[in-house]
Amino acid sequence: MISQKEYTKRRRKFAKKLPAGSIALFLSALPKERSNDTEYPYRQNSNFYYLSGFKEDNAALLFVKTDKACKSYLFVQKKEPAMELWTGKRLGVEAAKELFDVDDVFSFEELRKQLTAFGNGIQSFYYDFKEDEGRIAPLKQELKNLRSCHNAAEIVARARLIKSAAEIKLIKKALAITKEAHHRAMQCSKELSYEYELQAELEYVFKKNGAYSDAYTSIVACANAANTLHYISNDNRLLKKELILIDAGCEYEYYASDITRTIPVSGKFTKAQKELYSLVLDVNKAIIEMIRPGILRSELQEKSEELLCRGMVKLGILHGNVSELLEAKAHKKYYPHGIGHWMGLDVHDECPYKDEKGKEIPLQAGMVLTIEPGIYIDQDDKSVPKKYRSIGIRIEDDILVTKKGFENLSFDIVKEIKEIES
Ligand code: GLY
Ligand code: MN
Ligand code: MN
Numbered sequence: 001m002i003s004q005k006e007y008t009k010r011r012r013k014f015a016k017k018l019p020a021g022s023i024a025l026f027l028s029a030l031p032k033e034r035s036n037d038t039e040y041p042y043r044q045n046s047n048f049y050y051l052s053g054f055k056e057d058n059a060a061l062l063f064v065k066t067d068k069a070c071k072s073y074l075f076v077q078k079k080e081p082a083m084e085l086w087t088g089k090r091l092g093v094e095a096a097k098e099l100f101d102v103d104d105v106f107s108f109e110e111l112r113k114q115l116t117a118f119g120n121g122i123q124s125f126y127y128d129f130k131e132d133e134g135r136i137a138p139l140k141q142e143l144k145n146l147r148s149c150h151n152a153a154e155i156v157a158r159a160r161l162i163k164s165a166a167e168i169k170l171i172k173k174a175l176a177i178t179k180e181a182h183h184r185a186m187q188c189s190k191e192l193s194y195e196y197e198l199q200a201e202l203e204y205v206f207k208k209n210g211a212y213s214d215a216y217t218s219i220v221a222c223a224n225a226a227n228t229l230h231y232i233s234n235d236n237r238l239l240k241k242e243l244i245l246i247d248a249g250c251e252y253e254y255y256a257s258d259i260t261r262t263i264p265v266s267g268k269f270t271k272a273q274k275e276l277y278s279l280v281l282d283v284n285k286a287i288i289e290m291i292r293p294g295i296l297r298s299e300l301q302e303k304s305e306e307l308l309c310r311g312m313v314k315l316g317i318l319h320g321n322v323s324e325l326l327e328a329k330a331h332k333k334y335y336p337h338g339i340g341h342w343m344g345l346d347v348h349d350e351c352p353y354k355d356e357k358g359k360e361i362p363l364q365a366g367m368v369l370t371i372e373p374g375i376y377i378d379q380d381d382k383s384v385p386k387k388y389r390s391i392g393i394r395i396e397d398d399i400l401v402t403k404k405g406f407e408n409l410s411f412d413i414v415k416e417i418k419e420i421e422s
Helices: 004-016 046-051 081-087 091-098 107-119 134-142 152-160 165-190 195-207 223-227 271-290 297-314 322-327 415-420
Strands: 022-025 033-035 060-065 070-076 104-107 124-127 146-151 219-222 243-247 250-252 260-264 370-371 374-377 391-394 397-401 406-408
Touching: 004 046, 004 060, 004 070, 004 152, 004 219, 022 046, 022 152, 033 070, 046 060, 046 152, 060 107, 060 322, 070 091, 070 107, 081 152, 091 104, 091 243, 104 107, 107 134, 146 152, 146 250, 165 195, 165 243, 165 250, 165 260, 165 374, 165 397, 195 219, 195 243, 219 223, 223 374, 223 391, 223 406, 260 271, 260 415, 271 297, 271 374, 271 397, 271 415, 297 322
Parallel strands: 022 124, 070 104, 124 146
Antiparallel strands: 022 060, 060 070, 219 243, 243 260, 370 397, 374 391, 397 406
């Protein structure tokens, strides 16, 4: 759990970045319709949640900074028994005042009115530029002296780069559940017939352990399907002699996990599968070993490209001089994606890769990123030895940067060939 004290600290840190004479507004996520009269399960906006810890819909967090002080106000849905009968209990204004350490709590309906009241003398308006303009435009009208708008999300995104001890604990909890799910998949793949059955086994473990949801739609891709990077239909047969790429991770108390394992359906790798798998595994481990404060993600990217390219030449997938192949980006055909990304409240955590001056941000203790090298060989690629075609392999771990180097948060999700086979 994230304590109220920590939310207060986050708001203070955010408030410090605001100039006097400004207002910052964060809105709760909008519910999303799935089809007529049915909605997707509600998921709070990550930035709003990061600063408030409030999970309900129709809510807002407002910062008002004058040259004297910065105050924060929460807006929540008021109690309404007739509506609560349908959509569940609401906390309401009075209880929110007790629970949340803000200067005051108002009903969400009062947002415009309060903006008018606070807006006097306010020149700068900070809000998330990803927000729908239709929601923001009427609010802007309440700020009569408004001169400039700024992206509040950028400030939060920088703060979200460094995870607190409590956040790391939640990521570890998400990973403990995800570990159980992947291990279950390894145990039961040979008894199942379709990818979606395996998906069900993974997601059963997520739900059974109190994870709110998957952190992203699970990818369960057998054989050539693994060569579609965002394959989510998961409706192919599990073919006995093939591999399955499983990219699945749960979200626990709003924090993501993001794990890929590639396993043989039958439980045993063939010789060709082993050759490719060992290459990706060696690269996964070599890149993780490089992680320490000060190193750049682009250095990890470059090294992963070099190692994979070199390995592919050895296996006869690429032909020629490694430096020239790298220069020509020939390896990109088989390793087209990045080595990894920030992870936290969002699986692709909305944090910057560059500082305010446009310079790449080096890794620092407290950052969490994925390391996920892969090789993807299409079934129709005649330039590659036949034994490697239809194979797609990715091995993805979640890594915490520490003062001394790194902690592999997913170290105990098995990935060695022998461990997977047993
Ligand atoms: N599961 C999404 C990713 O690996 O980036
Ligand atoms: Mn990832
Ligand atoms: Mn992934």
